[in-house]
Amino acid sequence: xxxxxxxxxxxxxxxxxxxxxxxxxxxxxxxxxxxxxxxxxxxxxxxxxxxxxxxxxxxxxxxxxxxxxxxxxxxxxxxxxxxxxxxxxxxxxxxxxxxxxxxxxxxxxxxxxxxxxxxxxxxxxxxxxxxxxxxxxxxxxxxxxxxxxxxxxxxxxxxxxxxxxxxxxxxxxxxxxxxxxxxxxxxxxxxxxxxxxxxxxxxxxxxxxxxxxxxxxxxxxxxxxxxxxxxxxxxxxxxxxxxxxxxxxxxxxxxxxxxxxxxxxxxxxxxxxxxxxxxxxxxxxxxxxxxxxxxxxxxxxxxxxxxxxxxxxxxxxxxxxxxxxxxxxxxxxxxxxxxxxxxxxxxxxxxxxxxxxxxxxxxxxxxxxxxxxxxxxxxxxxxxxxxxxxxxxxxxxxxxxxxxxxxxxxxxxxxxxxxxxxxxxxxxxxxxxxxxxxxxxxxxxxxxxxxxxxxxxxxxxxxxxxxxxxxxxxxxxxxxxxxxxxxxxxxxxxxxxxxxxxxxxxxxxxxxxxxxxxxxxxxxxxxxxxxxxxxxxxxxxxxxxxxxxxxxxxxxxxxxxxxxxxxxxxxxxxxxxxxxxxxxxxxxxxxxxxxxxxxxxxxxxxxxxxxxxxxxxxxxxxxxxxxxxxxxxxxxxxxxxxxxxxxxxxxxxxxxxxxxxxxxxxxxxxxxxxxxxxxxxxxxxxxxxxxxxxxxxxxxxxxxxxxxxxxxxxxxxxxxxxxxxxxxxxxxxxxxxxxxxxxxxxxxxxxxxxxxxxxxxxxxxxxxxxxxxxxxxxxxxxxxxxxxxxxxxxxxxxxxxxxxxxxxxxxxxxxxxxxxxxxxxxxxxxxxxxxxxxxxxxxxxxx
Numbered sequence: 001x002x003x004x005x006x007x008x009x010x011x012x013x014x015x016x017x018x019x020x021x022x023x024x025x026x027x028x029x030x031x032x033x034x035x036x037x038x039x040x041x042x043x044x045x046x047x048x049x050x051x052x053x054x055x056x057x058x059x060x061x062x063x064x065x066x067x068x069x070x071x072x073x074x075x076x077x078x079x080x081x082x083x084x085x086x087x088x089x090x091x092x093x094x095x096x097x098x099x100x101x102x103x104x105x106x107x108x109x110x111x112x113x114x115x116x117x118x119x120x121x122x123x124x125x126x127x128x129x130x131x132x133x134x135x136x137x138x139x140x141x142x143x144x145x146x147x148x149x150x151x152x153x154x155x156x157x158x159x160x161x162x163x164x165x166x167x168x169x170x171x172x173x174x175x176x177x178x179x180x181x182x183x184x185x186x187x188x189x190x191x192x193x194x195x196x197x198x199x200x201x202x203x204x205x206x207x208x209x210x211x212x213x214x215x216x217x218x219x220x221x222x223x224x225x226x227x228x229x230x231x232x233x234x235x236x237x238x239x240x241x242x243x244x245x246x247x248x249x250x251x252x253x254x255x256x257x258x259x260x261x262x263x264x265x266x267x268x269x270x271x272x273x274x275x276x277x278x279x280x281x282x283x284x285x286x287x288x289x290x291x292x293x294x295x296x297x298x299x300x301x302x303x304x305x306x307x308x309x310x311x312x313x314x315x316x317x318x319x320x321x322x323x324x325x326x327x328x329x330x331x332x333x334x335x336x337x338x339x340x341x342x343x344x345x346x347x348x349x350x351x352x353x354x355x356x357x358x359x360x361x362x363x364x365x366x367x368x369x370x371x372x373x374x375x376x377x378x379x380x381x382x383x384x385x386x387x388x389x390x391x392x393x394x395x396x397x398x399x400x401x402x403x404x405x406x407x408x409x410x411x412x413x414x415x416x417x418x419x420x421x422x423x424x425x426x427x428x429x430x431x432x433x434x435x436x437x438x439x440x441x442x443x444x445x446x447x448x449x450x451x452x453x454x455x456x457x458x459x460x461x462x463x464x465x466x467x468x469x470x471x472x473x474x475x476x477x478x479x480x481x482x483x484x485x486x487x488x489x490x491x492x493x494x495x496x497x498x499x500x501x502x503x504x505x506x507x508x509x510x511x512x513x514x515x516x517x518x519x520x521x522x523x524x525x526x527x528x529x530x531x532x533x534x535x536x537x538x539x540x541x542x543x544x545x546x547x548x549x550x551x552x553x554x555x556x557x558x559x560x561x562x563x564x565x566x567x568x569x570x571x572x573x574x575x576x577x578x579x580x581x582x583x584x585x586x587x588x589x590x591x592x593x594x595x596x597x598x599x600x601x602x603x604x605x606x607x608x609x610x611x612x613x614x615x616x617x618x619x620x621x622x623x624x625x626x627x628x629x630x631x632x633x634x635x636x637x638x639x640x641x642x643x644x645x646x647x648x649x650x651x652x653x654x655x656x657x658x659x660x661x662x663x664x665x666x667x668x669x670x671x672x673x674x675x676x677x678x679x680x681x682x683x684x685x686x687x688x689x690x691x692x693x694x695x696x697x698x699x700x701x702x703x704x705x706x707x708x709x710x711x712x713x714x715x716x717x718x719x720x721x722x723x724x725x726x727x728x729x730x731x732x733x734x735x736x737x738x739x740x741x742x743x744x745x746x747x748x749x750x751x752x753x754x755x756x757x758x759x760x761x762x763x764x765x766x767x768x769x770x771x772x773x774x775x776x777x778x779x780x781x782x783x784x785x786x787x788x789x790x791x792x793x794x795x796x797x798x799x800x801x802x803x804x805x806x807x808x809x810x811x812x813x814x815x816x817x818x819x820x821x822x823x824x825x826x827x828x829x830x831x832x833x834x835x836x837x838x839x840x841x842x843x844x845x846x847x
Contacts, residue, residue, distance in 0.1 A: 028273075028280040028373070029320035031490075035270025036324025036369040037331055042262045043361050044332035064094070064124055064215035066228065067242045068235065071560040071620035072570075073099075074657060075210030076239040084214055087230050089222035094119035097201040098212035101171040101194070102529045102693060109529075110157050110192040112169060114201025117146070123217045126186030129195055148200035151178035154187035157194055169194070169205070173533045173661045175689060176204040238620040246563040261798055264435045268497055270372055271439060273320070275446060275493035277376030281313055282489075285380040292384050302385040309381035310374060317373025321366040328365065329357075406450035414444030422789050431797035438500070438786050438794075442493060445782035449488045453774050460770075469759040473766035491775035491819060492782060498815065499783025502808050504790040505714055511803035512639050512710055513703070518584055520699035522552075522666035524678060529693040533661030541685045542665065547673035548682075553662035555653060559619060559646065561609065568605060569645035570621070572653030572662070586802075589634040590614050596631035597652050605644030606635045607800035619646065622656035640706075642799055747831075761831055768827030772820035779819075780812055 068084055070076050078095065085093040097114030113127065120127055129152035151167060161167065161180055168177045178196060187193050202208050218227055224243070231241050285292070292305060418440030424433040460474050526542075528534065534542065534553060543551050552574045558567040585600075590613045592598035599619075601611050611617055615632045622628045630648075638645055654660050669678050679696050686694060747760055788805070796802055 025280065025316060028277045029316050029323065031273030031276040032270070032317050032320025032369045032373055033273075033324035033327060035266065035273040035372065036321050036365045037327035038266035038269050039263065039368070040325060040328030040362060040365040041331040041335060042266050043365070044329060044358055045335050047358055047361070048332070048336060065218050065244075066216040066224065066231070068214040068216070068231065068239050069242045069560065069563065070212045071238045071240055072657075073212075073557045074238075074621075074659070075207065075212045076236060078209055078211045080234075080236065080239060081211065081214060083234055084216070084231060087227065087234070089219055089227035089230065090216050091219040091222075092119065092122040092217045094123040094215040095198060095211050096213045096215060097198055097205070097207050097210070099171045099201075099205060099207065101169040101205070102532060103170075104168050107529070108192070110153075110169070110194045112171065112194045112196065112201065112205070114198040114205075114207070115195055116198050120215075123215045127184065127195060128186070129182040130185050146197050147181070148197060148204065149179050150181035151194050151196045152182040152184055153180060154184045154191055154193040156187075157192040158183055167194075170529075170532050170693065172206045173535055174204070174206045237618070240560060240563045242563040260430050261794065265501065267368075268435075268438065268442075270368060271442065272490070272493045272497055273369075274372040274376040276490040277313060277316060277373045278379065279490045280316075281309070281377045281380040282383075284312075285309065285384045289384070306381050306385040309384050310377055313373045313377025313381070314370055316377075317370035318366075320373065321369030324369055325362045325366055328362075406454055408448060408451045411444045411448035411451070414440050414447055418444055422793050426797040429797075431794045434789055434793040434797060437789050441782065441786055441789070442496060445496060445778065446489050446492055449492060449778060452778055453488060456774055456777070457770070467762065469755075469762040470766045473763040473770065476763075476767065488771060488775045488778065491772070491823075492779045495776065495779025495815065495819065496783035496786055499780050499812065500786035500790055502811050503784060503787035503805065504795070506808040506811075507787075507791055507803050507806045508795070508801075509707070509710060509714075510806040513707065514804075515584070515637060515639050516703045516706055520702060522699065523669045523675060524667040524682070525697050525699065525702060526665040526667065526682065527695050527697070528663050528690070529695070532690065532693050533663045534665065534690075536660050538686060538690065539662060539665075542682060545678070545681050545685050547670050547678050549668045549670045551665055551667045553650065554664040554666070555650070555659065555662045556664065557659075559621065561620070565608070566643040568643065569602075569641045570619075570653075571645055571647040572650045573647050574650050584637045585634045586637055587635055588613055592631040592633050596629045597648060597656075598633045599630045599646050599648045600634050600636050601632055602636055602638035602641060602645040602647075603802065604638065604642055604800035605646060607796065608644050611635075628656065637802075639801060642801075644800075761828055764827040764831040765824045768823035768825070769820050771827075772823030773816075775823070776816040776819040780816065 068076075068080070075097070081093065081095050084090065095116055097112075099112050100109050101112045102109050115124075115127060117128065151169075153161070153167075158180070163180055163182070165180050166177045167180055168175055178200075184193060184195055202210070218224060228241050228243070235241065295305065296302075418437045421433045421437035421440060424437075427433060457474060526534075533555070539551075539553050542548070545551075554574075555572040557570050559570045560567045586603060596616065599617075601609075605611060609617075611632050613632055613634050617630050617632060619630050630646075636647070650662075667678065667682070669675070675698060682696065683691050683694070750760060751757075784807075791803060791805055
């Protein structure tokens, strides 16, 4: 056949097929579009959030080339400053006191920076202030920046305030008032930062002799690596060298696991779209087998026929990809507006970043959509190219001989590879092979459908059927395994993914709920806003409150174990953390040897740092010369702090740090004392300024808020579940409908031999119900297996949490019923349309 004739025939066949069955093509393109849109939207939201967060970090850090940062909130000795400043390669060093302080406004905190303005002008000039005019018409003098009573605010912190007004700051149990004297024009909009003289910050906020960081500018031509090595040699354990790369990596690490998991789930949705493309293309190729055979007889080569079918798949993928790119950017804008930059995960606060256009990412996801569609088209294309023309011209039935048993070894190989990948360790700290395991299990489950459908239908066929129509439906499905497999492919893919996510989320939520019940046994909980705390005097007054049986005070601060990792939480708890409300211990416990300080580490900390009971570890707190040895006595379950926590006895904490304040308290009441009375009594025991900043909550409200935050963080996952269900049901409806309409001649022949319309409709509804039931059984079973990979591989490797499996029985029953009903109902509706034609005209071509 001439090339122009082949091209004309190809266009005629493609356009004719798309005109005849537009909804089938539209569904396949829509499935690709949904996968591309979800993947691109998640990527754009993540990129926008990280960009915004980087601006926030830069707003506080200024333009320092290197930083010396404290490993704890208590800072390091200021005597380190001259030693660092004299290090070879350091041209200028700027000392900084950095604390988070609460203002008088409810829930508002600002980052307070105490600066030496002369040094800051050399290293971080962007943090310098600009005076504002006062109401009296004068202007602060240049020496205002050295006044211990003045403070300068960023535009966001200044909002609603004016020059000359007093602002009260509370940090470390101390409250001090300052007069607003100017603005910080170099701080990014939306960042709440305050700058004051470093001496005033140390004196009035209780930081005498301590610094939180040193900002450094290197000498021209200095080698950053050598300077960093020189600094590391002189630093005490409670100080670390931090580069811009470290800070960027630490910022990225805050939400990396959450972001990667959402990316992977979105790509799994794209993979489901690929299976729906396979269903649509397989059915299209089966319908046009005689046409392809005729083209082969007329001289078209196998390679040209293969390219034609692949071109159809590429066109579907391209259309879906272009639509998905546009939808992805729109979806990203909507998500940023509704959920913020953390997709509900709570990593970046309540920021609402702007959409960052990413043409490279758009092209990547567009290419992924095309490649996925091509992958789904490859098997049908090879089948069309390999078919024998003489046989295909007459064979309008199933491509597989009913007497031939479908092969099972490819499915078993894929399932075995998937199981092996599930036991692989993480790559770059992420469960990439865990998701590879899910993809292999999904492919293996779909590949097993012809054999599984044959075996399940054989069980039904051997029992026999009282009604001939039902028996005919069973025998037809048993004798057409490839058509049944095509119909079940998209069903199993979407159902299994949905079931896997549903089981994982249900298990996670149930485990969190059980954990909250264990760690919230008290009657009331008190918490001081950021920057405040209960002094020993406050603690004594609260302990003596009438009606209080006992009260335990806690303190939570941070430990920076590494410059490029998010900080650990350090928790001081009474009785070493094993008093009332102690979290559940995982595994064994060991007693601490004499001369060591016992600590308990959370499950995430044990994963990240490789700690286990019996280990001796170093923590950057306490005396630095031959400092204390900490001994891990046990690992406890903690769902509240993803990046890890360490708990130790309150007395040990106070002895090591000198910090006697506490930020939280749990209260047990005497029998008969109401919680309302106790709240009033506890509030009355506190100084008025502290009482205004103390939140008193009941365990039920804390639990409800925690579960609301959980549901908010998994809002996107719930959306992916809903999309998987809708795509699966749409795929069932389209595939079953197309297969039913393609059998018009078969129905005409049945009518010729005496089968009534009612019997044909019963046969079709039975076929649809059986397909739905087999698909639901296979999808739910495969989804349960995949959920174990999510629960026991992906989650521990991503978030370092383990959980127990909890099944959503109601949802599983609902999905099963919906699949059976959708398949049976679609088959009946399509059957009515097919049977509307005259039986004689339906079979006239065979006369």
